[in-house]
Amino acid sequence: MEGRTVTNDCSVQTSTNCDNSLETLNSAHQATGAVQMRIKNANSHPDRQSQTKSMILTDAGKVTEPISRHRRNHSQHVLKDVIPPLEHPMVEKEGYLQKAKIADGGKKLRKNWSTSWIVLSGRKLEFYKDPKQQALPNVKPRPNAESVDLCGAHIEWAAKDKSSKKSVFQITTASGNEFLLQSDIDFLILDWFHAIKNAIDRLPKNPSFGSLELFSFQRSSSSEQPSHCHIDRKEQKPENRKSFMFRLHHSVSDTSDKNRVKSRLKKFISRRPSLKTLQEKGIIKDQIFGSHLHTVCEREHSTVPWFVKQCIEAVEKRGLEVDGIYRVSGNLATIQKLRFIVNQEEKLNLDDSQWEDIHVVTGALKMFFRELSEPLFPYSFFERFVEAIKKQDSDAKIETMKSLVKSLPPPNHDTMKILFGHLTKIVAKAAQNLMSTQSLGIVFGPTLLRAENESGNVAVHMVYQNQVAEFMLTEYDKIFSSEED
Numbered sequence: 001m002e003g004r005t006v007t008n009d010c011s012v013q014t015s016t017n018c019d020n021s022l023e024t025l026n027s028a029h030q031a032t033g034a035v036q037m038r039i040k041n042a043n044s045h046p047d048r049q050s051q052t053k054s055m056i057l058t059d060a061g062k063v064t065e066p067i068s069r070h071r072r073n074h075s076q077h078v079l080k081d082v083i084p085p086l087e088h089p090m091v092e093k094e095g096y097l098q099k100a101k102i103a104d105g106g107k108k109l110r111k112n113w114s115t116s117w118i119v120l121s122g123r124k125l126e127f128y129k130d131p132k133q134q135a136l137p138n139v140k141p142r143p144n145a146e147s148v149d150l151c152g153a154h155i156e157w158a159a160k161d162k163s164s165k166k167s168v169f170q171i172t173t174a175s176g177n178e179f180l181l182q183s184d185i186d187f188l189i190l191d192w193f194h195a196i197k198n199a200i201d202r203l204p205k206n207p208s209f210g211s212l213e214l215f216s217f218q219r220s221s222s223s224e225q226p227s228h229c230h231i232d233r234k235e236q237k238p239e240n241r242k243s244f245m246f247r248l249h250h251s252v253s254d255t256s257d258k259n260r261v262k263s264r265l266k267k268f269i270s271r272r273p274s275l276k277t278l279q280e281k282g283i284i285k286d287q288i289f290g291s292h293l294h295t296v297c298e299r300e301h302s303t304v305p306w307f308v309k310q311c312i313e314a315v316e317k318r319g320l321e322v323d324g325i326y327r328v329s330g331n332l333a334t335i336q337k338l339r340f341i342v343n344q345e346e347k348l349n350l351d352d353s354q355w356e357d358i359h360v361v362t363g364a365l366k367m368f369f370r371e372l373s374e375p376l377f378p379y380s381f382f383e384r385f386v387e388a389i390k391k392q393d394s395d396a397k398i399e400t401m402k403s404l405v406k407s408l409p410p411p412n413h414d415t416m417k418i419l420f421g422h423l424t425k426i427v428a429k430a431a432q433n434l435m436s437t438q439s440l441g442i443v444f445g446p447t448l449l450r451a452e453n454e455s456g457n458v459a460v461h462m463v464y465q466n467q468v469a470e471f472m473l474t475e476y477d478k479i480f481s482s483e484e485d
Contacts, residue, residue: 004258038464091120092119092195094118095192097115098113099118099179099180100114103172103176104176107176111163113182120190120196124148124149125147126145148195149175150171150196150203152173152174153200154172155171156169157469163178167182167189167190168481169181169192235252248333287341289339289368289371290373294409304411307365308415309418314350315362316422316425318358319358320429320433321432323433325358325433327443330358330360331359331360345387366447376419376448377449379452382450385404385464389467389468389471398478401475405480419448420472420473420480421477428441437474438466442466445465446462449465449468449469
């Protein structure tokens, strides 16, 4: 009984093994039939030969997954198996900075600073309003997010004319966009600068070579084999491409243009004629304002400048009784306009309506004396006039002043005589214009008499300057009496 039982068990086991073998043979037979069927179909369709040859029996009794008959699907399946899906680039740095976009595609924009959450990852720099916006689901495009391609970009510390803020650097992209980034924390902005610079340095300089490398399939008569190729990025917009080409042309020609300008300036400076030659030819003329009194009088063949005569005539004609004459200032813009006309030697008519304000005329006259390269009282006479005014004896003071005035050069002497004679007429109308000798001395003292090097006590000098001008007015008849004899 025990031997029969063992025999039966063996029979059952043998029967089971036979069934498994039959199933394996059937599966192999079916697989072989499928392969033969595909080869038969391939013979009738030569263009699909490459697909049928890609069938590989990996293990006994196993067949690879059937491949779609469509070529487009075939390439997609192969790419999916060969190239792993692209992941989001790793975030290298993120944080808050002040941002301002100053150019878009080469077109200048109005600078507007705003706080942005900035994320540096791979070849991109992204700007968000806050970190929450960055954490939103991967929606394309992300709302209100601005992305900057760093491939071919340039980074540098911004010049002062770009921004008055401190610690500012500028990023210029290949498409002509320009951004300013800033932070008041020095080490923070420095860290950002080096991080972005390192990211740019890792990327190719030419944006056309910054494309992704993917696998493509080249057709042959019998099979398709993978090979490397470049798939260019999405073509830039026409306006961005134009601005980019303009920037390239500008950057290449910028250095040569600067060198050309420098060489031309050097040639011009070396060949330009001297000031004396230009003056002899009449190209450059000495101006009335700011010149030496002797030069002005010599050119006019006179000992008193004609402008001084015209101003004095106009004031005596319609300004002797004006309140605060010579003390009240006129409109500076109008005075400068009058100064320009006089310097250009244009015809001047002080009776014109544009010079109706007499304070403009008096302001221009004071400006003329103030801008003389040497004052009406020459520098060499300054100390002598100060010593004379210090004398206690009145007669000695008058005689010393008279002697000094007489020894002045003719242009200084004659102009001084006409000016102070005019000011005595102003004093005569003091009841109407409220200008006394003391007031006029304060106005004209520092203008007509000053030291060449005012390194000493300026306040003391000013006191003597006022006293000299006031004394000249008070004793005008005695000081200039000999001139009438």
